[in-house]
């Protein structure tokens with residue numbers, strides 16, 4: 001921590017030491033060789049006190065100028081909405097009481113930027129936590145000095161505080177310069193979110209889930225069963241993405257997406273997310289050098305292509321003489337708050353994105369874990385087969401009471417592999433005090449890091465990194481409160497009821513049909529969401545015949 005008063009004191013002490021040394025030398029000179037009457041300094045200063053009078057104000061001046069330059073650069077290039085006061089406090093330039101600020105993660109700025117923008121993002125804060133003796137809350141050594149927390153209480157407090165807002169970094173995901181529900185705050189966000197929320201009423205979730213289930217049935221018939229016959233495996237993530245994207249297009253937008261459109265949308269999205277939500281977010285200079293960076297140019301083209309796809313969806317809805325009432329597209333297209341087609345396009349792209357990627361990867365992680373843990377898989381399958389509940393009527397709230405093992409298996413997979421691992425960032429609208437007594441000043445960005453929260457050993461015990469579905473049987477209040485996959489507060493996930501219903505139904509429908517074995521585990525990567533890539537599962541016709 002840098003303290004101006006301390007620094008001045010240090011300069012003064014060094015200076016005094018220097019004077020003593022020089023006096024000592026001049027004494028020697030005087031006694032031994034020849035007398036040196038005084039040491040001549042530049043600028044006409046003849047003694048050290050005069051020099052001190054000149055140097056100290058200069059040092060203070062240059063230090064002040066450097067600080068102003070630093071804050072200026074941060075404000076200008078790092079798109080920050082922190083108040084200057086919070087920046088000064090978090091940089092330790094204005095000292096709060098000693099030890100009242102969270103510790104800074106012991107990494108260099110470039111190292112931190114490298115990890116926070118790479119596929120290491122979900123794991124890096126866990127390393128930082130370990131390096132800080134398991135501290136739950138710390139400052140990242142980045143210019144904006146964001147705070148990262150794995151403490152569920154602080155996370156909930158910040159996320160549910162009415163004064164908390166999304167920081168401007170969210171606007172990095174506005175490649176075409178138009179805001180969406182996800183990227184904005186205030187009335188711009190409020191009218192759009194309020195307009196879309198009725199699409200997730202119980203009635204609509206049931207309807208949408210039915211369609212997702214039909215798509216799953218079709219996939220089982222066309223891909224899964226043939227695999228059991230040929231002994232081949234399938235690419236887990238690719239197949240789940242395909243089902244979920246088809247389902248969201250059909251249910252939310254009444255649009256039958258073609259295989260080519262599916263591929264183009266997914267490829268374009270990957271280009272956009274990698275550029276705007278990873279590379280650009282912590283290296284704002286990319287934005288200013290945009291047209292000279294090929295990746296950024298390609299990402300902008302990809303954004304335009306996906307916007308064109310959204311326009312086709314809107315045009316098809318408008319041409320439909322008899323659209324279903326209350327679908328997402330129906331609510332968005334008839335909401336008068338959208339002043340231009342581009343504003344509407346931004347939210348159509350948002351729902352297309354948020355509505356498939358997260359759900360698909362959550363199903364994928366769950367199936368992968370169950371394939372790796374055959375005993376857990378058997379428990380879930382036996383329960384599904386012995387349930388009198390027809391799977392096509394499944395709605396997770398009614399099912400979850402009866403499907404204890406299924407619910408626990410999914411929840412544990414969501415805990416251990418949260419697709420939203422990187423968490424939710426919020427700008428504090430007031431000061432917060434952590435359980436350690438550290439102050440987080442108003443204006444600071446706090447990132448509630450879901451991976452850190454979900455794997456916190458103080459809450460989940462020494463086996464926090466293991467897949468143990470039974471831990472949810474008698475979960476403690478702290479464990480329940482730590483489950484933050486869908487974030488919390490007014491800007492939490494608006495689609496969580498649909499996501500929960502789809503995940504429960506897709507997993508149970510697939511496991512009812514086949515036994516799954518891991519052929520290739522693949523690896524986990526991250527850009528916006530955490531994903532299992534390259535995992536391949538081999539399905540086998542199930543052996544266990546429980547009472548149906």
Ligand code: HEM
Pocket residue numbers: 181182183193350351354355356358359362419420423424425485486487490491492493494495496498499500
């Ligand atoms: C397992 C699946 C899902 C997970 C884990 C998930 C997670 C999240 C999280 C953590 C946020 C808050 C992000 C933040 O604060 O930065 C969020 C926001 C959002 N989600 Fe989801 N989501 C899922 C599925 C869905 C679905 C199916 C939809 C819609 C069809 C959806 C639509 C949205 C929207 C529109 C927002 C922005 C809400 C706002 O800012 O007001 N999500 N989601």
